[in-house]
Amino acid sequence: MTVSNETRVTEFILLGLSSNPDLQLLFFVLFLVMYLGTIAGNLLIMITIYVDSQLHTPMYFFLCNLSFIDLSFSTVTVPRCLVLFLWQDKTISFSDCMAQMFFIHFVGGSECFHLVLMAYDRYVAICNPLRYTTIMNRRVCLLLMVSTWAGGFIHAFSQSLPIIQLPFCGPNEIDHFLCDSHTLSLLACSSIFITEALDMANSGLLALSCFLVLVISYGYIISTILKIHSTEGRQKAFSTCATHLLVVTFFYGPIVFVYMRPSVTFAVDKPLAVFYSTVTPWLNPFIYTLRNEKARKAMKKLGGRTMSLLRTHAN
Template sequence: MAVSNETRVTQFILLGLSSNPGLQTVFFVFFLVMYLGTIAGNLLIMITIFVDSQLHTPMYFFLCNLSFIDLCFSTVTVPRSLILFLLPSKAISFSECMTQLFFLHFIGGAECFHLVLMAYDRYVAICNPLRYATIMNKQVCLLLVVSTWAGGFIHAFAQSLPIIELPFCGPNEIDHFLCDGHTLSLLACSTTFISEALDMANSGSLALSCFSVLVISYGYIISTVLKIPSAEGRHKAFSTCATHLLVVSLFFGPIVFVYMRPSVTFAVDKPLAVFYSIVTPWLNPIIYTFRNEKARKAMKKLGSRKMVYFRKRIN
């Protein structure tokens, strides 16, 4: 049934994580520290990879793009949440809410595809080392990265359009700190069976499919690693695979749980959203890069150059 312009909701109220003023202060500090850490860590990775020519390889090119994705992903939710914690008004306009919904799935979808891409890169490097340079040339790497962003855009468009078309005539309180399809569907004035089915088929199936492909890929990688005669080579390869699998599990686990079910509110939904939208982008630089000896050396070298530069300026 059509909803008139007079009764259509023009803004939503984000209830956030808690109505307790003391807890809101704690959440504000936590979100701010995590966001600043995400910005600093991911920017450091991108600058280091850009400056150091020894890191101009497909693996670090993909890491650089992952850092940019994480930076954008965190920016979609955290600044608005910080305002939510500070101001007494919890209102967010309809257009701003739908924009956040679109970019949440745009960048989140791009990250899903990009993690699969990074697994493919490791698969080729370990299972076909002699052909790695030929297969993963610059043109192919660039095309693959562009494809992840294009896939994220298509996913976001398919995810957002059914929600935007839903009639919202009240209530307008969202029991969350962000705008997402699950929470918005609960406020619609009409049946949401189709939008929920599309939500599960789109986001849920995307996350589950990507996760399944990643597990299968790493299964092939591990079977190849076991055939490496050198103990040092096996250890290095296992270390890389374990790192990637940890990131994959931390990112996809909560997403699969949230999106592979109908729009029903669970107490753990908000903590899980905090984890995949805020904590994971903060963890990725630590897990992926700061444990990487080559990357650490490049960062130290970059830091030494900056120190020499500043000393010369001072003198």
């Protein structure tokens, strides 16, 4: 803390998930396992898609970008959590806290837009199969991907700027394991009515709007699938859509609950934050690979090539 005309907060204290040493050790192991799994799983997906030319299609191009987003999301949050679980010093500087908040919303907002983009890709593939390659050409796919990152950046900037401008003069304890606009605004020593309204309009309505667009898109997709005469074709289309809907439910559900209300903390907020920031990026590789036969075959082929290469070098 520094003192001028008024006391200003220069660092915050993240209280984390628990103050119990045994639980902290357990959380450290669980988070470390999930983080390593997130890194390995998402890197495997990206490398497989890059190496296998049969996966150079819009669907897998977007899946590769989703893996990169998930890897980034987990990296923004988990390493700091691991430090909290092991060290007694729970402090984080003001600038680091604001930076983490910005990147959480940057990557999280990008994922919100990207899941909508993936739904659009499936809509075109299933509802307009004859025009799919024309509509989803390489240039369009690249522009759409860049637009998701640009949208995430705009969202993060507009979400973070009002928080950064708030006066923080104590207390400085954040009852969370990460710095987020929702919890930080509660520590401000001025009225946060406008900030809360912007928070709900920005994050809450963004997540809800994206979710509603996804529901409408999948309404059209399912109605088209039901018209497919081939049983095998229906099963394949349903399998792809079920995978995406599973990811959407895991991601949007907690976010809508947390951000579509004023800045009031509930006990369930931290577990929900763990779910969308840590568990979902860890689960996504399993969801996509376990339900995608083409991706599984490509990974087995990559594994066979790797083992063959290692044997050659060993001999």
